[in-house]
Amino acid sequence: MLAHVVLMLSNLLFTVSSDPEMSMTVPQIIDRWGYPFESHEVITEDGYILSIFRITHGLNSSDSVRTCPPIIMDPSLLCDSSEFIMNPPESSPAMILADAGFDVFLMNHRGTTYSRKHRDFSTSDSRYWKFTIDEYAKYDNTAVIDYVLNLTSDTSLYWLGHSQGTTLGFMMLSERLDYNKKIRAMFQIAPPGTAHFARGLVRIILLIYHITKPLTDLYQLTMGSHEVGISNRAIPQMITSFFCATPYIDQICRGAMHFLLGPQSMSFNLSRWPVYVSHLPSSTSSWNMLHWFQIATHEKLEHFSGKHSGNSDLPLDTAYDLSRVLAPVYIFCSSSDWLVTPRDIEEDLLPLLKRGVVKGVFRVPGYNHLDFVLATDNAEKVFSRIIDIVEKQETDIRKL
Template sequence: MQRIPNGKKSVSWPNGKKPVVLMQHGLLACASDWVVNLPDQSAAYVFADAGFDVWLGNVRGTTYGRKHTTLDPKETPFWQFSWDEMAQYDLTAMVDHVLAMTGQENLYYMGHSQGTLIMFTRLAKDTDGSFAKKIKRYFALAPIGSVKNIKGFLSYFAHKFSPEFDGWYDLFGSKDFLPDNWITKEASKDICGSSEKEAEMCDNELFLIAGPESNQWNASRTAVYSSQDPAGTSTQNIVHWMQMVRHGRVPAFDWGKKINKKKYGQDTPPEYDFSAIKGTKIHLYWSDDDWLGDPTDIHDFLLKELNPAVIAENVNLKNFNHLDFSWGLSATPEVYLPALKTCTDDYLGKS
């Protein structure tokens, strides 16, 4: 994890304790997503300069998530994980660590993309409410539940091969997700088009998955974005995402009947029940132009499955692609500053 304990300004809080925010990156990204733009365009700096204690999470398999007490990233066992483990272990550990270090009882959480998926699924398993009480407000940017209707790389390959196909680890790498160059080029022809600019952007797996370059980006920062992302994940995690595309809802990882029976006590993986989420306030920020947080999936799954009582805000933004929520120039006025005001008012007891 990384931490920004202080910003440019000195801000006094009534109880002498700073409000705490944990920011969690998306698929194939890492904590740097929150700081790669100029200070007034980067979520982490916006909150830090407003007096918040800012923590940046990194899940396993990313640039900053490759250390382990017993497993070696050079060996296959290290990479045997998907977002199931990120939700159950990584997210839980990060939240508990932040609260232990700050002495606070709860925190504000801002997740993007996969960072929303792991929070939704962790909350769905929180049967006793002990985890939800630690999350004061949850800001879900480009929220992910069902991915049945997504566009891009994950949808392309999920539908290109039959459900029985078992060659994913040959195509994408047996450990970390490193697709063969010919696979990337083959997919980019169908997904991104044939122009030179489109082809160049789609050489980066992240853009193949999340969508091509946006007109919201600071063009001078594109090389910086590409130098930081993709930041890594396991092939097993990518396979899990493709299983979700086929399934249409949010299942745990499908290991096959034999292992499923041993692991889950049934032939098929269980689903995460989003209707069971309670005990925290959720702010949804999404857009019709998002490849991965598809608006149809948001309408047909998230807004139907989530209990209306937990949805504090439902914001449909114009002209945001999936990556604009962390890199777009409109993110500060349309996402970060409204979220900051909500958190500040909440912390001061004004809401």
Template sequence: MVERHGYNVKRHSTTTDDGYILTVFRVTSKSKEPTKFPVFVQHGIVTNSANWVDISNRSLAFRLADEGYDVWLGNIRGSTYSNKHKSLNVNMPEYWNFNLDTMAQKDIPSQLKLVANETGKAGEIIYIGHSMGTTLIFMYASEYPEETRELIQGLVALAPVVYLNGVPLIELVKPLASLIIKMLNIINVKGLLYHEVLVHRLFTNFCKNVAPIVCGQLINLIGGKSVQFSPEDLPLFTSYWPGGVSIYPLEQYLQIAQSKKFQKFDHGKRKNKKIYGQSEPPTYVLSNINVPARLLYGTQDGLFLPQV
């Protein structure tokens, strides 16, 4: 997609200390070299970095490259371009044994350090995250504020996700979603939607030939109506969406909604005591974040509710 629209793209990889091999794409303009600082862009849940290059010249990555920024597109473990591991594969339940805390502690710094090392501009990177990409940077930056400061100069949160209590869509699906996750755990199914060729064919066929209106309305329900996303964009969108996801980040989001706290994964009182040294999961202290942050959200976003 990148080269088709007339931009340069280069694939880089980094391996986390628990063996996950992550892919980060560098996107630059063919007409000029980057003149500004690096921008690292992190996608949301069940998607990947294609999210930032899929609507031609309206795409965020291309707009940033045209402005002279050095653009880097991250991919979280389990997603399409980061589904490799040193000793595991996606068909093994063990591969999917990670939650939001794990990705925040390992994937985010691993990718940011890659960008810092390749550009030589540690401390100058701007982090742009969307949805889950904002959750992860808030978790990382609140736990490791000094390290964060050494890597980035600031962050931009698109459709930020921290507290989920009271969000109508979450409240609606929470009982059924919790039951489904419990059942998947019982039958040892830890990863979802990672058979991507089959999944994308099904979604593309359904959305293009069977019920394009239904697919469009589903996107509007979740993300809010947008003039930036047209019906013509739908086939390309379903060619890469959805992507692989572990059940544990989904479960953790439900826990956050239920507890009304921005907390670490709740393993149950006994295991919490062993892991955290206390029966309840610790909460993330957002006031620890010591880099400038800008929050951008849509008032019609079905997964966002301003907290007062």
């Protein structure tokens, strides 16, 4: 019996270590595929030191022939820049866009794997974790945009967000109106209006939060904010590799993904789960998680109502006025996405945006929430459309 256990664990360890990208950092993965890489540090107004990663051009071009303005890619909740580079180049969004001529900048928000420094606080200090998406939008986004424009000598750029990253773009432009002129277009992939209509596991979590809110509020007041995430990657790597790579047992992995994100598409490469879980989830603050619960429960995109960090000049609970977003918006969504449902977009997002701002809504059949950035055919179904839109827009600009 013991021999069987040892053999099984040995097989698991072999599976876990079989893909070198599991133990690589984002810079190492980019370099592995031969793309030019730069790392830059950006200091926000409130003292956080962010790392942003740059891919200056694709494999078949050079920096001197860059054809497109820069594009900033903003990841989803509990993710960092790794979500854009975890597949081979033909289905990794950052590499797809670099090969199309973009100057790609990958965002890493405060508290995530690659942005854990502050002028005054360490991550072991609870004061470090006193932030929510309010600060992401107000400080992180604006600092990175200004840094990129100064670095590239451009006056405007493109914005691509996935999930939470889309929300941050809307929040920023609704309150920092001058940044609307700095965004040529926003490509919003799986944008949650409020996540109020989420299905599956997220729906259950929201119901539990609603029932236990008095206890949650008490915990928040007494404990403050702290880190939420997984620091030791070895255990989830082994468990996921076993459940997702073993015949018959892999159905558990498929079922879990279905319950959380939506039905698995035929384009999702389940064999790369060990790579995905070696990089995700990243970390955020407990306040940020509570902020999302608040938004989903109230069905309103609003400022955090809890014990705030003091960085907001607005009353607590103030809703973001998305009618002030003026930059062109392109939305990509799917009816198979259980986190961002069609009802969420149609009722809690589109009616809030100014008429004429949304230039296109592209519905991708069969995609769940992660397929947009991880599916093997996302170049064809998502990013080729983005490239076509930008090429046309750039051609029109040059004609002026």
